[in-house]
Amino acid sequence: MSLGGLLGEETGAALQQVRTEPIQQRSAARLSGLLDAAAAVVDEVGFDRITTAMIAERAGASIGTVYRYYPDRVAVLHALHERAVVRFRQRVVDELGASTLTSWWDAVDCVVTAFVGLYRSEPGFRIVNFDDRDGAPAVDAVADADFFARRLADVLVNEFDLPAGDDLIFRLEVAVEMADALLARAFHTDPLGDERFIAECRLVLRDYLDRFYSPQALNLLATAS
Amino acid sequence: MSLGGLLGEETGAALQQVRTEPIQQRSAARLSGLLDAAAAVVDEVGFDRITTAMIAERAGASIGTVYRYYPDRVAVLHALHERAVVRFRQRVVDELGASTLTSWWDAVDCVVTAFVGLYRSEPGFRIVNFDDRDGAPAVDAVADADFFARRLADVLVNEFDLPAGDDLIFRLEVAVEMADALLARAFHTDPLGDERFIAECRLVLRDYLDRFYSPQALNLLATAS
DNA sequence: GGTCACCGAGTGGAATTCAATCATCCTGGT
């Protein structure tokens, strides 16, 4: 089975985001505490106005402690982003497991539901839309979208027999970009998410993918080959 | 005729982005010079790494001059964004005028073409994807999208008899968000724009709007009422 | 006793201010 595959294997300290791996157990709490604080601050002031001092104060730590764990300010944002992505993937897996899936559409629907749910409940979740404009060549939003598209492709191929290949990955990447944009728009003003945009997001995704992967389209594809 | 309507009336100093309206003529040149400098710097270092000093130096001015015209650093970015949007709208109008439009689709196609063209030729045009995460309650990307959707709706209603109303505006706003996302993705890495994403953008827009505004859909709508 | 964690004043660089200076426009006197 491949649902768990969405989670991806451990990313190995996520490309050096954490400066020092905590050795003593209390530090683990510190680390997540810092991220919790950052998440709260993100919700309050947005992720540009955030300052290292705010994070430290909110976490009941000193500036130095922040820098003990993260090399710089954006590393904290990256880590928060990464945590949000991981939780998102976990939630998707949970939703997939809890639902009865009759077609690939149900899986896509679960993804949207998971995203919306986290946007509503997870503090600072909007960090998922954090696009690093710096020169950082490594991890960024596009890489995330690409990674997620590949993972989702695996699931759809294995569970629903969609035809594997670059086309599927590309289309899922397109779908991810569109969904990101529409859901971000849904939550731009309304903290509960504008239902119109959420519904339209589901519709758009389904229509777009149906074009290629509806039963009819797949039949055509099968007979043509 | 209503194509010109896309341009919108003068926004009246664009909601106070400019600190002091220039009185003497040399200042007008200064102002656009500052924006040109900012655009160049944006292309060189991205719009986070940009510093007021860089802008000033590039424009052959001193720091103080920047602050004479703009209250702060992000105001410069806003102004640059605004100028890019204005030029985009102008380009759309030009393209619309230069093309023979046989259906609303041609108009939508022109919009995409204009956007892609500017991304390629206009220095710093990627600023259009600048989303102010600050608490700035006023002008922002969503407001732009909304405004543009309304204008485009007017054109489509007047030129191609699409049914006016909130539904049309909403769907165009959805279309704008999707197109923004896909085109931004197309140019994320490739400075000339990844053709696959550009083509897919056109396809997605057409499919999405066809659902509601294809001749068939409109006929159904007409007979139903 | 030797790491591990933590602290917070100190450093440096970038954003922003402001008082002084220069440029242009305007007005009234010739």
Next chain:
DNA sequence: ACCAGGATGATTGAATTCCACTCGGTGACC
């Protein structure tokens, strides 16, 4: 027409402030 010289616009850049980030010193754990 012309010009002096005040008024106002425009420019400057040193001084200030804010913030990310460093580092030597202090306690906590093992």
